[in-house]
Structures are given as structure tokens and as C-alpha cells.
Amino acid sequence: xxxxxxxxxxxxxxxxxxxxxxxxxxxxxxxxxxxxxxxxxxxxxxxxxxxxxxxxxxxxxxxxxxxxxxxxxxxxxxxxxxxxxxxxxxxxxxxxxxxxxxxxxxxxxxxxxxxxxxxxxxxxxxxxxxxxxxxxxxxxxxxxxxxxxxxxxxxxxxxxxxxxxxxxxxxxxxxxxxxxxxxxxxxxxxxxxxxxxxxxxxxxx
Amino acid sequence: xxxxxxxxxxxxxxxxxxxxxxxxxxxxxxxxxxxxxxxxxxxxxxxxxxxxxxxxxxxxxxxxxxxxxxxxxxxxxxxxxxxxxxxxxxxxxxxxxxxxxxxxxxxxxxxxxxxxxxxxxxxxxxxxxxxxxxxxxxxxxxxxxxxxxxxxxxxxxxxxxxxxxxxxxxxxxxxxxxxxxxxxxxxxxxxxxxxxxxxxxxxxxxxxxxxxxxxxxxxxxxxxxxxxxxxxxxxxxxxxxxxxxxxxxxxxxxxxxxxxxxxxxxxxxxxxxxxxxxxxxxxxxxxxxxxxxxxxxxxxxxxxxxxxxxxxxxxxxxxxxxxxxxxxxxxxxxxxxxxxxxxxxxxxxxxxxxxxxxxxxxxxxxxxxxxxxxxxxxxxxxxxxxxxxxxxxxxxxxxxxxxxxxxxxxxxxxxxxxxxxxxxxxxxxxxxxxxxxxxxxxxxxxxxxxxxxxxxxxxxxxxxxxxxxxxxxxxxxxxxxxxxxxxxxxxxxxxxxxxxxxxxxxxxxxxxxxxxxxxxxxxxxxxxxxxxxxxxxxxxxxxxxxxxxxxxxxxxxxxxxxxxxxxxxxxxxxxxxxxxxxxxxxxxxxxxxxxxxxxxxxxxxxxxxxxxxxxxxxxxxxxxxxxxxxxxx
Numbered sequence: 001x002x003x004x005x006x007x008x009x010x011x012x013x014x015x016x017x018x019x020x021x022x023x024x025x026x027x028x029x030x031x032x033x034x035x036x037x038x039x040x041x042x043x044x045x046x047x048x049x050x051x052x053x054x055x056x057x058x059x060x061x062x063x064x065x066x067x068x069x070x071x072x073x074x075x076x077x078x079x080x081x082x083x084x085x086x087x088x089x090x091x092x093x094x095x096x097x098x099x100x101x102x103x104x105x106x107x108x109x110x111x112x113x114x115x116x117x118x119x120x121x122x123x124x125x126x127x128x129x130x131x132x133x134x135x136x137x138x139x140x141x142x143x144x145x146x147x148x149x150x151x152x153x154x155x156x157x158x159x160x161x162x163x164x165x166x167x168x169x170x171x172x173x174x175x176x177x178x179x180x181x182x183x184x185x186x187x188x189x190x191x192x193x194x195x196x197x198x199x200x201x202x203x204x205x
Numbered sequence: 206x207x208x209x210x211x212x213x214x215x216x217x218x219x220x221x222x223x224x225x226x227x228x229x230x231x232x233x234x235x236x237x238x239x240x241x242x243x244x245x246x247x248x249x250x251x252x253x254x255x256x257x258x259x260x261x262x263x264x265x266x267x268x269x270x271x272x273x274x275x276x277x278x279x280x281x282x283x284x285x286x287x288x289x290x291x292x293x294x295x296x297x298x299x300x301x302x303x304x305x306x307x308x309x310x311x312x313x314x315x316x317x318x319x320x321x322x323x324x325x326x327x328x329x330x331x332x333x334x335x336x337x338x339x340x341x342x343x344x345x346x347x348x349x350x351x352x353x354x355x356x357x358x359x360x361x362x363x364x365x366x367x368x369x370x371x372x373x374x375x376x377x378x379x380x381x382x383x384x385x386x387x388x389x390x391x392x393x394x395x396x397x398x399x400x401x402x403x404x405x406x407x408x409x410x411x412x413x414x415x416x417x418x419x420x421x422x423x424x425x426x427x428x429x430x431x432x433x434x435x436x437x438x439x440x441x442x443x444x445x446x447x448x449x450x451x452x453x454x455x456x457x458x459x460x461x462x463x464x465x466x467x468x469x470x471x472x473x474x475x476x477x478x479x480x481x482x483x484x485x486x487x488x489x490x491x492x493x494x495x496x497x498x499x500x501x502x503x504x505x506x507x508x509x510x511x512x513x514x515x516x517x518x519x520x521x522x523x524x525x526x527x528x529x530x531x532x533x534x535x536x537x538x539x540x541x542x543x544x545x546x547x548x549x550x551x552x553x554x555x556x557x558x559x560x561x562x563x564x565x566x567x568x569x570x571x572x573x574x575x576x577x578x579x580x581x582x583x584x585x586x587x588x589x590x591x592x593x594x595x596x597x598x599x600x601x602x603x604x605x606x607x608x609x610x611x612x613x614x615x616x617x618x619x620x621x622x623x624x625x626x627x628x629x630x631x632x633x634x635x636x637x638x639x640x641x642x643x644x645x646x647x648x649x650x651x652x653x654x655x656x657x658x659x660x661x662x663x664x665x666x667x668x669x670x671x672x673x674x675x676x677x678x679x680x681x682x683x684x685x686x687x688x689x690x691x692x693x694x695x696x697x698x699x700x701x702x703x704x705x706x707x708x709x710x711x712x713x714x715x716x717x718x719x720x721x722x723x724x725x726x727x728x729x730x731x732x733x734x735x736x737x738x739x740x741x742x743x744x745x746x747x748x749x750x751x752x753x754x755x756x757x758x759x760x761x762x763x764x765x766x767x768x769x770x771x772x773x774x775x776x777x778x779x780x781x782x783x784x785x786x787x788x789x790x791x792x793x794x795x796x797x798x799x800x801x802x803x804x805x806x807x808x809x810x811x812x813x814x815x816x817x818x819x820x821x822x823x824x825x826x827x828x829x830x831x832x833x834x835x836x837x838x
Contacts, residue, residue: 020634057620
């Protein structure tokens with residue numbers, strides 16, 4: 001969890017790639033280099049800490065396509081696009097697809113560092129959020145199937161009587177299940193339980 | 206010395222008769238002669254006429270009399286005349302030789318064939334006849350002619366009459382003074398014979414009243430050769446008066462008819478005379494005796510005598526000068542204005558002037574020439590205008606190609622900016638890294654060295670991109686040279702690749718192994734390729750994801766190279782395959798419609814051809830051929 005973040009540079013221009021990496025490394029960042037989007041997909045990073053510096057215009061798999069692809073596979077690494085001046089169409093598309101930031105080429109050192117740091121900070125935040133979420137998931141995983149059923153009905157605001165009727169059992173039994181759920185999820189109020197259910201995406205169904 | 210006119214000779218003087226008729230007449234004449242010879246007398250015997258000459262027959266001017274009289278006689282009475290001619294040569298002999306035997310001879314000759322008429326020409330013949338007629342030809346009428354009237358002494362015989370010229374020397378000399386008023390000296394050409402000396406006297410008397418106006422030089426005592434020398438060196442304001450030249454002072458007879466032409470050739474002054482024998486042969490002219498006219502009258506009188514009239518009853522007044530006649534050529538030669546001539550004058554031998562004779566031809570030719578000149582001027586003017594227009598149009602074309610290049614580059618500006626920003630960005634990053642590294646101690650020298658090398662490399666790369674663009678956009682004069690097709694395509698690829706990358710188009714070019722060069726401006730060739738490339742890329746905008754563009758080059762014959770730009774786009778509707786090369790024809794929303802048109806113009810400018818076709822499996826192919834700079838061996 002505390003591994004040093006890596007900056008993944010994806011640019012088909014070797015010279016630019018190298019220089020960027022050189023600058024970042026000299027300033028204490030870790031970098032990995034990819035000569036194309038394909039190369040990045042072939043060997044995706046196994047660590048979630050860091051960000052991606054992605055050239056918007058490349059031959060082969062282009063920046064936007066890579067962004068799309070990464071989004072599909074649940075990438076949480078923020079993407080900073082590197083773009084030439086004036087490519088408005090590409091930039092708009094990238095923002096819509098959730099790009100973290102934009103950097104024009106050539107970019108000043110200060111702007112680069114500021115942008116990278118911001119992205120990394122967000123990455124940290126996202127990773128913490130993700131950690132919390134996985135903790136909740138592991139709590140929820142401890143529920144028995146019957147408890148899970150009761151949990152989903154409770155967070156939807158059903159009364160014990162309704163739940164007992166729905167599940168074909170007694171209110172008393174439901175109360176016991178309910179107690180077990182509160183304990184297993186380590187919550188003290190229904191509101192807390194609802195919040196967990198929401199984060200786990202159960203309410204969207 | 207009597208010559209009888211042969212029948213043939215006679216009939217040949219009848220120009221009006223045809224050939225067949227002539228032959229019949231000859232036969233008839235011969236028969237008639239035979240008949241006369243046998244019978245001695247004839248019912249229809251022809252009139253016997255003797256033409257008695259004083260001098261040799263061809264002796265001018267009397268030869269003119271005989272010639273004219275002969276002709277007139279045969280024309281007036283062709284069948285009735287049996288003409289004999291005889292010549293009294295004694296007149297030319299010095300010391301009056303005895304002419305008795307000649308008279309006896311004639312008497313004997315015509316004893317049995319009495320003459321019907323004798324015509325004597327010149328004084329000696331008439332005197333001879335007058336002396337002997339009582340004895341030999343008592344009944345034969347005599348017609349005297351060929352002598353000046355003052356030389357004639359009539360015998361008073363009833364059988365004698367005359368037709369004589371009268372020479373007015375004063376009038377003749379006055380004519381010279383009238384025609385050439387400045388004349389101061391007149392050289393009189395006269396022979397040395399007694400008769401000619403007589404005429405010298407007569408002329409002297411006639412000209413006496415003009416003595417104060419004009420001086421006379423007499424040639425009587427000169428040989429003809431001396432005369433020629435004299436007339437060649439006459440002082441200015443001189444004239445020559447040709448009297449007569451029977452025998453010159455050297456005793457040489459001048460009777461060959463060449464006298465006047467030779468005089469004329471030698472003389473530096475105009476020549477005049479009193480009779481028209483030599484008119485047309487160098488005489489200026491004036492009032493002159495007309496020998497044809499006198500001859501006509503002689504024959505008139507002869508006819509009347511032969512018809513039975515008594516000769517003495519026919520009185521013919523002396524024939525004076527005919528109306529003045531002038532030789533136009535001589536007038537021209539001596540600069541005599543026609544206005545100065547008396548109104549009755551006739552000007553003959555008028556040679557039509559070039560203008561007069563060829564007026565219409567001249568006008569036509571001149572008009573044609575003028576028209577031609579106008580046409581040529583117009584064409585020259587037109588040519589100058591066309592050249593100017595061509596120069597202007599060429600200028601416009603180059604401006605347009607320039608604009609086209611600018612537009613092309615600006616259309617690709619974002620790609621180009623990106624392309625340029627790569628090295629610039631790299632340089633900036635490297636510089637930043639270097640700064641960071643320098644702040645550390647100890648700084649990483651090896652890496653700094655690496656960084657500097659990279660900066661240098663990237664700078665060169667940026668410079669190259671800019672150089673390419675500048676070369677492509679340059680406005681200065683074209684430079685014609687040998688351009689390698691391989692190089693031109695490689696250069697164009699370098700310009701166009703970023704744009705292709707941006708649009709996700711893969712561009713391919715297989716270098717041809719042999720070096721193919723064309724003679725052209727490098728920029729123009731690049732422009733053709735670039736226009737075709739951009740056109741192809743635009744055609745692929747809506748095409749399948751597999752966008753490919755291929756450049757090909759190959760030698761198609763000894764002297765040509767074919768370059769093709771193939772795309773995998775939508776192709777071209779068949780009916781527009783040729784139209785797309787026209788100006789302002791575009792299928793694109795933002796196209797100028799000039800790209801392909803400019804490409805075609807450039808290709809054609811270098812003697813090539815460009816065309817488009819659809820590929821079998823989709824997409825279009827644009828091909829052009831250009832002549833190779835050196836045909837590959």
C-alpha cells in the first residue's frame with residue numbers, strides 16, 4: 001500500500017519519452033516507459049500507485065483508445081494527456097472520457113510537477129477509497145445468505161413485519177438476523193448500514 | 206543588171222492570201238510565164254513596169270522608196286504587174302562613166318516586150334532615162350520620184366510626170382531649236398559625193414537666217430569613223446542633223462543601213478533628220494518626209510498611167526514634210542518635255558511606263574503587301590500580347606502553386622505543430638532534467654553528457670522539419686534540376702506522415718532500387734505528390750479503419766517513370782475520373798478544388814501526363830508519368 005508511485009509514460013516518440021522520464025526521475029519520481037498503447041496493454045502495471053502520462057497523438061493504438069480501454073478494465077490510474085496546441089477536438093473527447101488533466105507539449109517543469117503531484121494525490125485518495133470499499137466488501141462477505149437477504153431488505157426501509165412476511169418467517173427470527181447483520185457489518189445504526197449498501201452498489205439494482 | 210521579180214517573190218508579198226491559195230497562184234504564174242514566152246503576145250499580158258534605181262537597191266534612203274513602191278504596187282494591182290528592176294550603178298562612179306551600153310542593153314531587153322511604165326528613183330536614173338528615152342523607149346511613160354523637187358528638170362515630154370518630195374531644211378533646223386531651245390551647235394552629217402555637197406549648199410542657204418542662233422559644223426570632209434569620234438565628243442548644247450551619207454570623205458560607201466544606229470550609239474547629242482527612213486532607229490523626230498506617203502502617191506500615179514491616162518496630165522505637187530513625229534524613247538533620253546512639241550505632233554514608240562503597264566498588278570501587289578504588313582504587325586502585336594499574357598499567367602500559376610502549398614501546410618498545421626513539439630518538448634524536458642541534476646552534488650556528469658547529446662539531436666531534428674517546410678514553402682525562383690523520385694517521395698512522406706498518423710493512416714513506400722530522376726523543380730514534384738497524398742487521405746476520412754496509402758514508382762519505358770499514389774478510400778465515381786482534375790472541382794467541404802488541377806498543370810508543364818482510376822478492391826489510384834532526365838540504359 002505504501003509503495004512509491006510510478007509514472008507511466010506512453011509516447012511513441014523515443015526522444016520525448018526519454019527526456020520526460022529523465023526529468024521526472026531526476027526529481028525523484030519513478031517512471032516506466034511504453035513506446036505505444038499496445039505495449040502498455042501488453043504489460044499493464046501491477047501496482048495501482050501512480051499515474052499515466054499519455055500522448056494524445058500516436059500511430060497505432062491512440063491515446064483516446066487506450067483511455068477507453070483502461071476505463072473498461074477498471075483502471076484507477078489518473079491519465080494526464082500530453083497534447084500539441086490546438087487539438088481541441090481530441091481534448092474535449094478526453095475530458096468527457098474522464099481524463100485527469102492536460103499538458104501541452106512542450107510543457108514547463110513546474111506545470112508538469114504540479115500536474116503530476118495532483119494526479120498522484122488523487123490516485124492516493126482513490127486508492128484509499130478503494131481500500132475502504134474492499135473492507136466493506138469483506139464485511140458484507142461474512143453475512144450468511146439469509147442475513148444478506150435481510151440486509152438488502154432492511155436498507156430499502158422495509159419493516160421487520162414486512163420482511164418476515166416476505167421471507168415467510170417470524171418477526172422474531174428477522175430481528176435475530178438483523179442483529180447479526182449489524183454486528184457483522186460493525187454498524188450501530190440503520191443509517192450506517194444504508195451507507196454501506198449504497199457504496200457497495202446494492203441500491204442501484 | 207536587170208532583175209526580174211520571180212513569181213514566188215511576187216506572191217510572197219500578198220500577205221492576205223492563204224498558203225493553199227499561194228500554191229495555186231504560183232502554178233498559175235508559172236503557166237502564165239510559159240504562155241507569154243511561147244506566144245510572144247498575150248491577150249491579158251501583165252503591165253510591164255521597170256523600177257530603175259540610181260544606186261544600189263539597198264541603198265538608203267532610196268531603198269525605202271523601192272521597198273514601199275514595190276509593196277504598194279503589188280497591193281494595188283497584184284495580177285497586172287510584171288515588175289522589173291534595174292540599177293544604174295554609174296551614179297556612184299566618179300568621173301561620169303559612159304552609160305550608153307547600159308541603155309543599149311535595156312533597149313535590147315525590152316525591144317519585143319515594151320514597157321508600160323518606167324519609174325525612176327533618184328536624179329541619176331531619171332536623167333539617164335530622159336537622155337535615152339527618145340531613142341529606146343519613145344512611148345514608155347516615165348514617172349520620176351526619189352529626188353528632191355529642186356533637182357528635177359522636166360523634159361517637157363507628155364509621157365513624163367513626177368511625184369517629188371520637197372525638203373524644207375529651215376523647218377527641220379527650226380524644229381531642233383524648238384525642241385531643244387538651248388541648242389547652240391548643230392553638226393550636219395553629210396557625205397562627200399557631189400550630190401551631198403550640193404545639199405550642203407542648200408542647207409547652208411536654208412539655215413542662213415538662223416546663223417546668229419546656231420552654229421553649224423559640217424562633216425562632209427570626214428570619214429565615217431572620224432564622224433563617229435566627233436559626235437561622241439560634241440560640246441554641250443549640241444545636236445546632230447543627219448542629212449545623207451552615201452559616200453564618206455574616205456570614199457567608203459555607207460549604204461549598209463547601219464549608219465544611223467552607229468551614229469546614235471556614238472553620239473552624245475540628239476540626232477535629227479529630214480526624212481523618216483531612220484525614224485525609230487535613233488532619230489528624235491520632227492517634221493520629216495514620209496517615204497511611205499510619197500511611195501503611196503507614186504503608186505497612185507502609176508496606176509493612173511497604167512490605166513491609160515497621159516502622164517503629163519497628172520500633176521502632183523511636191524510632197525512636203527508630214528506632220529511631226531517624235532520617238533518617245535529619244536524624248537525621254539534627252540529630257541524633252543512633250544509639252545514643248547507642237548500640238549500636231551505624234552509621239553510614237555511610247556514605252557508604257559512600269560506603272561502604266563502593270564498598274565493593276567502593282568496596286569494588287571502593293572495591297573497584298575500592305576495587307577500582309579498589317580497582318581504581320583497585328584500578329585507580332587498579338588504575339589507580344591500573348592507572351593505578356595503567358596508570362597502573367599505563368600506568374601499567376603506560380604503564385605497559385607505557392608498559395609496551394611501554403612494552404613496544404615496550414616491544413617496540416619496541427620500535425621506539423623505536434624511533429625515540431627516533439628523535439629522541442631524533449632529539449633525542454635532534457636534542459637529541466639539537467640538543471641535538477643546540476644543542483645545535486647555531485648552532479649551526474651555522464652547523464653548530463655547524455656542529455657546534452659540528446660538536446661543536440663532533437664534540435665537538429667526540429668531544424669530538419671522546419672527546413673523541409675521552408676523548402677516547400679519557398680517563394681523564390683524555381684530551380685530546374687534533376688530530381689530523384691525516391692528522394693522526392695521520401696521528403697513528401699516526412700511532411701505528410703504526422704498528418705497521416707493523426708488520421709490513423711498507414712503510409713507505405715517501397716524505394717525503387719534504381720535511381721530514377723526527372724527534370725523538374727524539386728518543390729513542384731513534391732507539391733504534386735503532396736496534393737495527391739492529401740487528396741487520398743481526405744478520400745479515406747469515411748473509410749474503413751484499415752486506412753492505407755501506398756506510393757509506388759516504376760520505370761515504364763526507356764524514357765519514362767510512372768508514380769502512383771494508391772489509397773483505400775471510397776474511390777471516385779466513374780464519370781468524374783477526368784473532371785476531378787479541373788479547377789474548382791471539389792468533393793470536399795473545405796477544399797479549394799485546386800489541388801489536383803495544380804498537380805495536373807505541373808505534370809503537364811514537365812511534359813508528363815496524370816490520370817486517376819479506381820482500384821479493383823476499393824480505393825483510387827492516381828498515377829502520373831514524367832520523362833526521365835536520362836533514359837536508363
